[in-house]
Amino acid sequence: METAVNWEELGIEANRDRRRESRIPLAIAIEVTGFDAQGKFFSDATKTVDVSERGCSFRLKQRVERGGIVAVKVAVKNRKQESEQRPFLYQVARATADGDAWIMGAAKLQPESVWCVAFPKSREATEAPQ
Numbered sequence: 001m002e003t004a005v006n007w008e009e010l011g012i013e014a015n016r017d018r019r020r021e022s023r024i025p026l027a028i029a030i031e032v033t034g035f036d037a038q039g040k041f042f043s044d045a046t047k048t049v050d051v052s053e054r055g056c057s058f059r060l061k062q063r064v065e066r067g068g069i070v071a072v073k074v075a076v077k078n079r080k081q082e083s084e085q086r087p088f089l090y091q092v093a094r095a096t097a098d099g100d101a102w103i104m105g106a107a108k109l110q111p112e113s114v115w116c117v118a119f120p121k122s123r124e125a126t127e128a129p130q
Contacts, residue, residue, distance in 0.1 A: 022120055023050040023057070033087070034070035036062035045075065053119045055107040056090070063102045068092045070106065074114060088114040 027047040036042050042062050049057040056072070064070060071087035090106035108114070 023052045023055075024117065024119070025050045026115075026117070028115065029075035030058060031073045031075050031087075032058060032060060032070050033073075034064055034068060037065050037068075049103060051115050051117060053113065055093070055105065056115075057103055057105045059098065060102050060104055061100075063095050064092045064104060066092055066095060069109070070104075072106070072114060088112065 027049070028051065029045070029047055031043060031045050033041070033043045040062075042060075044060050044062065046058050046060060049059060058072075068091070070090050070092065072090050073085055073087040076085055089109040091109055092104055092106050094105040096103045096105075
């Protein structure tokens with residue numbers, strides 16, 4: 001006996017954003033370094049597509065394997081500030097082809113925040129039972 005599939009409900013569920021927090025569309029100049037899918041070291045100046053408290057996405061010329069580790073450093077123009085900036089480690093969660101580049105989604109591996117942004121409360125905090 002087959003169960004009827006409600007395709008409309010499945011479509012809604014598939015398109016629902018399952019992230020625990022909102023991402024803010026923000027283009028921040030960054031430098032990303034790491035090893036690409038072929039194991040070759042790269043350093044790429046790029047910009048974020050969006051950021052959140054726990055992750056970000058950015059565009060790269062190289063594809064990095066899911067699970068790969070990259071270092072993300074905010075690019076600054078002032079030499080004094082540059083010496084104060086340090087890279088933060090992120091783990092690649094997804095890589096989506098985008099023309100001749102890749103959109104990488106990554107989750108931070110350190111508790112500190114690289115972004116100078118005040119983020120809204122996460123969905124977990126707003127949906128917690130009272």
